[in-house]
Amino acid sequence: MSIPRSRLAGLAAGAVLALAPAAHANDSSAELKSGGLVLTRDPAIEMRSEDLYISAKQVRVRYRFANTSAKPVTILVAFPMPDITIEGEDDNISVPTEDPRNFLAFSTTVDGRPVQAQVEQKVFAKGVDQTAYLRALGVPLAPHLQSTNKILDALPKAKKDEVIRLGLGQIMEYDAGKGWERHLYATWTLKTTYWWRQTFPAGREVTVEHRYRPSVGETAGTSWGASYFPSDPSYAAQRAHYCVDDGFLAAIKATPHRADVEFAPYTEQRIEYILTTGANWKAPIGDFRMVIDKGDASSLVSFCGEGVRKIGPTQFEVRYHDFTPRREVSVLILKRMTGATP
Numbered sequence: 001m002s003i004p005r006s007r008l009a010g011l012a013a014g015a016v017l018a019l020a021p022a023a024h025a026n027d028s029s030a031e032l033k034s035g036g037l038v039l040t041r042d043p044a045i046e047m048r049s050e051d052l053y054i055s056a057k058q059v060r061v062r063y064r065f066a067n068t069s070a071k072p073v074t075i076l077v078a079f080p081m082p083d084i085t086i087e088g089e090d091d092n093i094s095v096p097t098e099d100p101r102n103f104l105a106f107s108t109t110v111d112g113r114p115v116q117a118q119v120e121q122k123v124f125a126k127g128v129d130q131t132a133y134l135r136a137l138g139v140p141l142a143p144h145l146q147s148t149n150k151i152l153d154a155l156p157k158a159k160k161d162e163v164i165r166l167g168l169g170q171i172m173e174y175d176a177g178k179g180w181e182r183h184l185y186a187t188w189t190l191k192t193t194y195w196w197r198q199t200f201p202a203g204r205e206v207t208v209e210h211r212y213r214p215s216v217g218e219t220a221g222t223s224w225g226a227s228y229f230p231s232d233p234s235y236a237a238q239r240a241h242y243c244v245d246d247g248f249l250a251a252i253k254a255t256p257h258r259a260d261v262e263f264a265p266y267t268e269q270r271i272e273y274i275l276t277t278g279a280n281w282k283a284p285i286g287d288f289r290m291v292i293d294k295g296d297a298s299s300l301v302s303f304c305g306e307g308v309r310k311i312g313p314t315q316f317e318v319r320y321h322d323f324t325p326r327r328e329v330s331v332l333i334l335k336r337m338t339g340a341t342p
Contacts, residue, residue: 032082032094032215033328034104035274036061037208040076044069045200048286054331055293056269060211067200074199079106079117079210081192086143086185096213100142106194108210117194125167125188134168134188143186153184160184217270222334225252225264242332243304251300252334266300266334273329288323292316292331300334 036052039045048064067073081104084095097105101119108115121141123131134141137159140148152169153160163169169184200206223229224244238244257265294301297313304327305318 033272033274034082035277038078038277042073042075044073046283050285050288052290054271054273056216056295058211059214063208064205066205067202069202071202072199074197076195077198078193078195083189083191084144085189086187094215094217095144096215100140100145104212106212110208115196117196120193122191123188130168141190143188143190149185152186214271219268221263222266222268226262241330242302244302248302265337269333269335271331275325275329284322284324288320290318294333298336303331
């Protein structure tokens with residue numbers, strides 16, 4: 001679903017990539033950055049392999065960890081959800097589910113057995129933890145849901161004023177055809193983490209798998225291939241971000257479309273995956289495999305990688321040995337519009 005009035009900050013530091021060109025800004029949803037598991041660093045634990053699959057519908061990761069010590073090691077394993085931060089009434093984000101806690105439909109198994117993870121949620125505004133305050137008011141912690149804003153807007157005026165003073169809410173004014181209305185909406189940051197304690201037996205491997213539905217940024221059209229786009233200030237940065245090469249641009253221009261239309265018949269899908277947490281282990285990742293699935297044979301895809309190999313009509317593979325990730329994975333998919341000229 002696409003939720004208005006919110007934007008998501010990624011797990012890693014750095015600015016969120018600007019949305020695709022202004023021509024499509026009103027029809028865009030922003031993607032959130034998500035990644036893999038984060039383990040408490042321990043010198044005995046090494047990642048023997050990582051098998052990563054990324055598509056617009058699902059992310060799957062299979063790890064093989066090994067305890068190289070002579071005794072069992074128990075450490076904390078966590079899956080941090082991306083922060084949800086409300087900034088303004090006109091922003092749009094892509095949230096895969098309406099679950100207020102598990103909004104990426106995250107699940108995991110260890111050696112084939114499901115894990116019952118604990119969940120921790122905290123609310124921050126102006127740098128202050130306001131979780132207990134919202135709970136005392138009876139307000140849900142998920143700021144991106146309409147149900148939360150409905151309860152928030154029903155608070156007594158004195159409480160509304162306090163919520164605004166604490167930086168937890170703002171007044172939105174609009175005319176929906178019934179005259180001007182004023183409503184209070186959430187403006188806090190929600191931090192959500194799934195976690196559990198995992199024991200790694202001495203001298204043997206443990207297989208950990210998890211999957212979830214990614215947040216996919218989308219636009220109603222694309223400026224890739226348009227004559228004006230190379231002069232846009234964001235063009236060079238976006239081209240580097242997705243490693244867009246001349247072949248990708250040539251494929252766009254070669255796509256049949258009406259001569260009187262500037263834009264190629266594609267919509268954009270953008271996926272961000274945080275990979276650099278894999279650099280935190282005792283040694284580099286022994287064997288790393290990543291498959292990017294563009295979803296449809298008529299779609300175009302661009303991402304950064306060395307030795308990329310096509311392994312199917314929609315899938316592309318990279319493999320590395322003794323791999324230390326230095327950058328995140330950013331995937332750009334151009335999806336053919338329904339009814340576009342074949």
